[in-house]
Amino acid sequence: MITAVDHVQLAAPPGSEERLRAYYVGVLGMTEVPKPPVLAARGGCWFQVGGVQLHLGIETDFRPAKKAHPGLRVTDIGAYAARLEARGVAVTWDHDLPGHRRFYSADPVGNRLEFLESVVRPFGPGG
Numbered sequence: 001m002i003t004a005v006d007h008v009q010l011a012a013p014p015g016s017e018e019r020l021r022a023y024y025v026g027v028l029g030m031t032e033v034p035k036p037p038v039l040a041a042r043g044g045c046w047f048q049v050g051g052v053q054l055h056l057g058i059e060t061d062f063r064p065a066k067k068a069h070p071g072l073r074v075t076d077i078g079a080y081a082a083r084l085e086a087r088g089v090a091v092t093w094d095h096d097l098p099g100h101r102r103f104y105s106a107d108p109v110g111n112r113l114e115f116l117e118s119v120v121r122p123f124g125p126g127g
Contacts, residue, residue: 007053008070010111012044013062019108020045020056027087028072030054064110077101077117091115 012020024030030047034040043058054070074080081091081103091103102116 005052007046007055009055009057010065010070010107011059011062012056012109012111014043014058014060016058016109017043017045023089023108024054024056027084027089062109064106065112066110067112069104069112069114071114071116074115074117077103077115080115 021032024045024047025032028047028049030049033046033048033053035044035046045056047054047056049072052072078101081093084091084105089105091105093101093103095101097116099120100116100118102114105113105115107113
């Protein structure tokens with residue numbers, strides 16, 4: 001029985017680790033997670049926020065994910081989008097998912113990322 005998603009993996013080109021660290025840690029605010037030594041020898045980086053990990057593995061014939069993407073939940077999505085834009089990262093808003101505000105962006109190697117926040121409010125007293 002599946003109980004949770006442990007991580008999502010995206011690909012990256014050889015030699016891109018410093019750009020990935022600058023983006024995922026410096027821009028998105030994630031924490032880098034040390035890779036086990038046997039896996040670290042392959043290159044790439046692992047990042048985490050809360051209980052969610054995002055792994056970036058090195059591919060020699062790398063092509064960025066343009067449609068496939070992780071969906072990252074955020075709070076105060078307007079401020080989060082402004083944070084990215086202030087750091088030179090383009091955001092593209094999309095209004096097609098009912099009950100959510102969301103935008104898309106790309107990491108420094110061109111992988112697509114989705115950022116979303118639920119706008120469905122639970123019923124309050126008398127609701």
